[in-house]
Amino acid sequence: MVLGGVAQAAPDSSPIGSANVTVADPTVPRPPGQPCVVQLYTDDTFNDFSTRPYSYTPPTGCGTRWSKVVLEADFSVTAGVQFDRTASIWLGGVNLYFGTTQEPGSSLAPNWHVERDLTDYSALFRNAGQGQAVLYNLVDSTYTGVIHGSARLLFYPASIVAPAARTPDAIYPLGSDPVGNTVTLNNSSSQMAATLSLPTNVEHAYLDVFTQSQSNDEFWYTCVPDQYAAEVQECGGGNFREAEVSIDGTPAGVAPVYPWIYTGGIDLFIWKPTPGVQTLNFMPYRVDLTPFAGLLSNGSPHTVAVNVQGANSYFSATAALLVYQDPHKKQVTGAVVSNTLANQPPTPTIGSTVTQDSSGNVTGAITTDLSRHFVIQGYADTSHGRVITTVDQTVAFADTQTFNITATDYHQISDQLTTVQGVSRSQTGRFVRDEFKASFNYPLHVDYNQTAESNGDYSILTAISQGYDQHNGLSLGGFPLYSADVHNQVTGSDTLVLDSGFHIVSHSGQQATQNFAFSDSLGGCYSGSVSSANNVVTAYSTGQSCPGGNNRVFWFTHPDGSPYQGSGLLPW
Template structure:
């Protein structure tokens, strides 16, 4: 049972941290109106007060081939005590010229530290950008020296001339009376067998990223951070159609439903929705100059709560933790990290799963179609794809605190409609897609509901691709894209709401390409985009930044509009970027 005095202290500590430990949240770069360089509205990771210890991973490394760039890591000797926060910072650039967007990953001892893609250059613009990731929950990994590597496979030759450069460092903030030590997982395990780190290739739904682990016998809670990135034939999965309509719609097959499936010992254990990231060469490269799509340069992991399996994982036997992608169609690049909390006052935790309604609920969407081709060969109509599942996974663990029952209740949904208009002069595809997840994690001590964490995420995505063929054989291709990443999290203790936060990141982009009769790009026009990033929490935190671009340059940039005093301000322990937050989890 959690005493009422503890609740009061949590409220008091939260108020103190707001007053003494608050920091102004900044965007990740100082924007210049009229600049062609990368411009984003995303916030940086908030920092506690005080000077951090800095550990450099690598400096100004060139990426001009497909070899990994190794580095050695050692924890900071000057900050050997407890840490309140650990932040990864990385800076990248690519020389002017021609180059594809490239996948970028950073690793340490097999664990992913960063996952994203690169900005494409132009003949006259050498873009540079900055990314950050909160790695506080990975502190157990960072306590030990190890080997890491940066992987940015890049082809450089007489045609593709852009050379990518990068630097990365870790910042460790010592715990202080104002910024307390973070309550972090006791152990961090990478899925996959590579001792330094790499992603797994999942070509088909049956392919899996898996690792068999014998865990400590006192596992109290467990979570899995998941990344699933579309590649190759799956890069534009959100435009694909079921195989039976591929020829008629002149589109890729395989359907457009994707979802990450988590299992333990072959039993369904959780679900992670897949975000429809669009990289900076996607659809029309001018759409993303100078502002990339949502998270294109810096992916956020999705955290799956596996705590109901704590008793099972503590039995001293080997257990397989696995990740698959439903609908994978060549291919998804995946990685995952298992985070374990141990019961410090028990050598052995026992327990089992008592309810799992995800078993037997196959990730099979319902497909509908009104697509029809007339006698003249003109095709028109809709294809719809939908899946809505609700499940409960419950298990108990006999801990030093007593019998703790953990319940994860989740509803996941996917709804997509594609409208096609195809004739002699027109090829138009309009896509309206929505992916969402509502999850609640609860912890009970006996019959008392002690803690509850709820999370809603939504990924709205729309695409209108309108290609027109002129009488002279020239082609215009107009594209408009809307992306959103919406998140609402809340933490309750003994039924009392301690914290509530909402985040919304949206990007809207448009451009028209014109090709001559030979198929060569002749021009483009109408390039414009807008991004708005909005975060607010129940402790008074507020971050709101918006920007617009036009003709490949930053046209406007506003910070703090709608926040108190017209300034962005969030607490150092907040997660305005939407990254997982361990302080909100049951048990904290």
């Protein structure tokens, strides 16, 4: 089989000196050939709290099985004043895109482009349906920024060099809106759930999960347990957040919550022109539910649910269940034989060294920690025999909030790390058929130092570093077949000056850098870097860390960090 590579070229013109949105992220690599294009909507105006509906019709002339399906969306906002807004695109209740928007300036009207690999959602696109774009936006005499957007789907026909992808046979959204919207999760007990009548021949099942912090939970990563909130002058509710997946009320998996920071977050100037990690284009976390395949195939309705442990008004969530069916057997039978997650509630350990002296000065640290190792195993009797699937994961959360508070200075340092180490194994008889390893690291460091000045103003120096690290590896029969690594890091700092009414007077010293790197065992390589100072791009490079100074990735890989599909990682 011929493996076609895609060389990714640098932009036609250098962004150095520009104040427009500039990121180091790769675009979605494409197979050779001309795609069929389906426009979802064109130059819609988002200036109120209404959805923007559209009708979808499958493409013609490209068949019904494609090598790749890509969403492209373009956004812009007029110069003026506007908050960061949440944007999403839907079809038949299934999320196609989820992210937030860039904030404008008084003389800055930014525009940006996002892409999402939707190949795994091909089953959704074979039938006509109704969709909508959701981007609620307040426009009045104060908030003047009007947002515009367009979106389209690109379908790449299967060919000899780019065969049709092995994709799920059915997609089931979680949520109450048949066209599509997020579900609000106000507390740990709030659930996003769907009771589904599934096929009786499920072989594999995966759940793509998005959990976005909103409202009181926007800065959840800086909060502390309620008993310390007043003393350290911080939000309560704690800072442990984790999405819990259940099937028929039984714990079935865990999805870590990424600490996305929006373009108005903490210090809005840090994120101009480069936003934080995935800020404009969230990536879902994929949970392997294959040990439950035999149970899900038994012909009874099953309820799949997601809640966010620690949610404190609130999280906005969506999820989609991806199901592979046995093409040669109408009835798959099986059961879950062990599930150690069911006996491990997500209860973190809290510690504190915070003290207050006689002058009222507060110093010390508050720690929040939780680590769980669990194994879920189930079997399914399929057309090719009994397949035993084991999901073995360790999920961990470690957070330290350090405080130094005096009458004139408030200094808080937040250090957080969420990690996942996991492996999914499928076994037929005594032989391991395939093994898929996936690990994730979500490091976050926020240093916030607010000083009361003698003139009544407040000076706030903020330094932030956030990262997204992902490793995937596939082995067949004990032999390594493929591995890939993604590293995305954004660092930035700025000093704000606020008056006594906490209105912005000025800012200074803005600087930020994003570094993005991808590499895989096939020799694929992508690197990108962008730096800014005083809110304009000062340095930009692409491909510098790759052989020959050029990015080169294979069309079927995922350099952007979008999820792989276990045994369906490669297209054959």
